[in-house]
Amino acid sequence: MYYAKYMLHRDDPPREFASEEARMKALNHQVRPAADVARILDKVQVPNILWGTMAAYLVGDWRHYNEDIQFLVLDDLIQTASNALFAAGFTTCTDPGCDVVKTVKNDYLIPPVHFHIQALYPEHDVLRLYPKSSHLWWLPDFGTSTPAADDPHLMLSNDPRLPPYKPEGMSGPWTELYPIKILNRSSFTEAVLLLCFRDFDHANGLYFQWLDLINAAKMHPEGITLRPKFQAMWEEFTLPKEQLRRRRWEPVVELMKEMRANNELPPPPRINWFGTVEGAERARAWF
């Protein structure tokens, strides 16, 4: 499952650009579908946030292939979002046999709404829409207007405060497209840590995704400052290899155990990646 995908990612050759124009052209091409979705949803007043690997391009890891696109919208507006995208030419998938909604060996949470977007964007695959609460239960509801300069969590994808492009690192702000609401790099990092703490070793198998996104944030930890609860752990976790005094993931696991013991996390989505109880037990996953 995930491992093969991950190795493939890591082996991707570095992308070299002949010029800044060529780089922006490649970036624009890659993230344009997300900008279009944000514009469509903003227009009908559906508050939305770009999520997942594509959001992580801005955090620390611009990947050189087209990831699926994921958006989170306020829970009670998911149907409004779906209708608006349909009206804009996106075809809602209702195939019960579609891989996106399969209940076994599905690396993603099953989205209540998804679209296959190859007809509109030939190099992209699936757009998944989720209710905000499934991923960011802790985030207060928000609107469609531009986040305030001092918003603790939200910003726009074209914000000049985002760190610039680094080869083998983040993409730099998306200055030439419609601005998309995103979590700032610190809140994104906290979000994926919380998801990992919720799902780690659970039979739902979702934590592979969260580990991947934690690693994306870890690539360039400079400028990522977490709440006091997470900060000491994060500083130790992101130390250069030669400064590590214990295994890298130990402080992460320690905080996870503490938060689980204190009931600070919501229950994990109750799905079984493995399909059978025996399969999950063989993998030492919990329910």
Ligand SMILES: [Zn+2]
């Ligand atoms: Zn489908």
